[in-house]
Amino acid sequence: MNFLEIRTILEDELFQSSKSRYSWFFGGIFIFLSLIAIKYGTKIYTLYSFFFLKFEGVPYSLISYLLVLALGPFFVLIIAFDSISSEIETGSIRYIISKVQRSSFILGKGVSLFLGFTVVLSGIAFICLIYQYFADNAIQFEKIFFFWLGSLFYLGSFISIFLFISTLSANNKISFVMSLVFLGILIYFYLQGGESLLKYLSPYSYGIDNLKILKESQIKTEFTGFFKNLFFLFLYTLSFLSLSLFAMKRRDL
Amino acid sequence: MKTRNILLIGVGIGLGLFGLFEFFSVSFTEGGILGAILIGLFIGKTIDKHPLRYAFFSVCVSHLLAFTLLFLFTEDGKLVLQEGDILLPFFLGYVLLRTLINSIIGTFGAFVSFNILNKQS
Numbered sequence: 001m002n003f004l005e006i007r008t009i010l011e012d013e014l015f016q017s018s019k020s021r022y023s024w025f026f027g028g029i030f031i032f033l034s035l036i037a038i039k040y041g042t043k044i045y046t047l048y049s050f051f052f053l054k055f056e057g058v059p060y061s062l063i064s065y066l067l068v069l070a071l072g073p074f075f076v077l078i079i080a081f082d083s084i085s086s087e088i089e090t091g092s093i094r095y096i097i098s099k100v101q102r103s104s105f106i107l108g109k110g111v112s113l114f115l116g117f118t119v120v121l122s123g124i125a126f127i128c129l130i131y132q133y134f135a136d137n138a139i140q141f142e143k144i145f146f147f148w149l150g151s152l153f154y155l156g157s158f159i160s161i162f163l164f165i166s167t168l169s170a171n172n173k174i175s176f177v178m179s180l181v182f183l184g185i186l187i188y189f190y191l192q193g194g195e196s197l198l199k200y201l202s203p204y205s206y207g208i209d210n211l212k213i214l215k216e217s218q219i220k221t222e223f224t225g226f227f228k229n230l231f232f233l234f235l236y237t238l239s240f241l242s243l244s245l246f247a248m249k250r251r252d253l
Numbered sequence: 254m255k256t257r258n259i260l261l262i263g264v265g266i267g268l269g270l271f272g273l274f275e276f277f278s279v280s281f282t283e284g285g286i287l288g289a290i291l292i293g294l295f296i297g298k299t300i301d302k303h304p305l306r307y308a309f310f311s312v313c314v315s316h317l318l319a320f321t322l323l324f325l326f327t328e329d330g331k332l333v334l335q336e337g338d339i340l341l342p343f344f345l346g347y348v349l350l351r352t353l354i355n356s357i358i359g360t361f362g363a364f365v366s367f368n369i370l371n372k373q374s
Contacts, residue, residue, distance in 0.1 A: 168368040181361055188354060192282060247369050 005100040009108025013083075014115065027120040030075050034124045037067045060128045061140070061147035062214040068121075068151040069207050073158045076117070077179050080162035083109050084248075085175035093253055102248045106167065110241060113159045121151050146213050146226065153233040154207040160240035161186075161203075167244045167251075206232050259299050260311055263292050267315025275323070281351065285316065289355040293362025298370045308363030309356045316352040 084106070087093040096105060125148045132139050162179050169175035190204040199205045206229040213226045267288055274284030289312045296308040324330035324344075333344050 168365060178361065178364055181357060185358055185361060196280070196282065198283060198286065243369075250369055 002101060002104050005104035006108045006111065009096075009100065009105055010112045010115070013109060013112035026075055026078055027116065027123075030071070030120055031123045031127065033071065034064050034067055035127055037063050060131055061125075061143045062211070064124050064128055065147050065151060065211065065214055068124075068147075068154065069204075069211075072151065072155050073183060076113075076155055076158040077162055077176075077183060079116070080113050080159055081166055081175045081179045082172045083113065083163060084166040085169040085172050088169070088253065089171040097253065103245050106163070106241070106244050106248050110159065110163050110244075113163070114156055117155050117159065118152060121148055121155070124151075143214060146210075149230065150207070150210040150213070150226070153230045153237070154203060154210070157203040157233045157236040157240070160237040160244070164240045164244040164247065167247045200232075203233055203236055206230075206236075256300055256302070256307065259296060260307055263296050263307070263311035264315045264318070266295060267292050267312060268319055271315065271319040285351060285355045286358055288312075288315070289359035290362040293359035293364075294366040294370075296359075297363035297366030297368075300367075301371065304363045304367045304371070305360045309360045312356040312359035313352055316355055317348070320348045320352070 084093070087096065093105075100108075125144050128144050128147070129139060129141075161182065165179050165182060166175045169178060186202040186204060189198045189202040190208075192198040210226055210229050213223070270288040270291060271284070274281075274288065279287075292312050292315065293308045296311055297304045300307050324333065333340050
């Protein structure tokens with residue numbers, strides 16, 4: 001692993017990759033959907049707040065977080081599924097790994113995707129702040145920060161998963177199908193719920209558990225749970241990145 | 254070793270694991286998934302051509318066989334047969350759905366092990 005090589009891959013991926021325009025396009029759609037959800041979702045939410053919630057404030061960050069929970073993994077899938085498999089399919093990976101180490105290549109790709117989603121999530125958080133300001137509500141920095149941090153770790157785990165599947169795949173078609181299959185398996189694991197241990201194998205479980213901290217009434221009591229969930233998501237990310245490195249080192253390219 | 258033999262070994266492992274989980278009262282869901290992953294990993298590591306296809310068939314056959322044996326030789330199975338009309342389609346639907354999902358999970362296990370552990374990949 002060489003930091004200079006990782007930086008080279010990172011810069012190449014962010015500024016010169018042919019895929020970057022798709023990343024910006026889908027990132028833009030994601031931000032647009034968040035804006036729509038904040039605008040209209042809160043209105044729907046407030047209709048039912050009389051029944052379900054005992055506070056009057058509108059939780060913008062909660063609406064955005066729900067959107068990230070539901071649609072985030074699919075956006076990550078669309079952007080990340082071909083990040084390595086396309087290089088393997090075209091054969092360009094042979095030229096790259098002759099100049100940089102395989103581990104640097106994987107980490108560079110992972111960090112570039114992670115940075116891309118950090119920018120997108122920062123955009124959504126900024127929109128939340130602007131909307132709070134113009135709606136004459138008190139700006140809730142801490143909630144926006146928790147939304148940003150929770151979403152980042154949640155999407156980070158999915159980035160590492162799809163990077164791993166992309167590393168294993170010989171072409172984009174296989175990578176896309178297998179990513180969808182694995183996403184389905186993770187949803188199935190989460191849906192087992194209850195006393196089943198299977199739900200703890202899915203990042204959905206930790207992501208949905210983090211919803212608690214975005215509800216205003218529980219903000220002072222759920223710090224431990226929140227950081228525990230972040231730790232598990234981080235472990236998830238780390239284990240799949242390690243598997244990607246292991247797979248990349250063993251593969252005959 | 255011939256692919257046909259490995260397919261049979263996969264089915265055998267699946268049946269053995271199913272019996273073991275039944276013996277230790279592990280739930281069908283968790284036991285079935287664990288069994289499917291183990292069969293998938295074994296087949297992906299061993300077979301050089303089309304491991305996903307064989308993993309799918311192997312998990313499918315082992316699950317169907319295990320559920321059929323369970324259905325025929327246990328008290329619960331007799332209860333289902335005696336109840337007849339409504340319970341039987343429910344049971345069949347449950348078995349088929351569970352088999353399909355576990356086969357897909359086993360296929361994914363084979364995909365991972367074929368690309369990481371198999372030298373031919």
